[in-house]
Amino acid sequence: MDYKDYIESNADVMLGKPVIKGTRITVALVLKKLSEGASFEDIILAYPNLTRISISAVLAYAADVASNETLIAAA
Numbered sequence: 001m002d003y004k005d006y007i008e009s010n011a012d013v014m015l016g017k018p019v020i021k022g023t024r025i026t027v028a029l030v031l032k033k034l035s036e037g038a039s040f041e042d043i044i045l046a047y048p049n050l051t052r053i054s055i056s057a058v059l060a061y062a063a064d065v066a067s068n069e070t071l072i073a074a075a
Contacts (some may be wrong), residue, residue, distance in 0.1 A: 006057035030058045
């Protein structure tokens with residue numbers, strides 16, 4: 001699965017923040033819900049436009065962003 005099929009960033013939608021394609025649901029919102037203990041099913045119930053695959057795409061996107069992050073050494 002390529003997360004780029006499910007995640008987009010458009011300056012006209014949510015100020016360009018990454019969202020699930022075709023929605024205004026941000027990647028950050030889904031990650032926050034997951035970090036608070038929500039299950040995929042909980043999120044889908046709250047946001048019926050989402051699917052298990054789109055939520056998995058959010059996790060893949062986050063992993064990609066985190067793995068490409070540049071760390072700055074502490075002084």
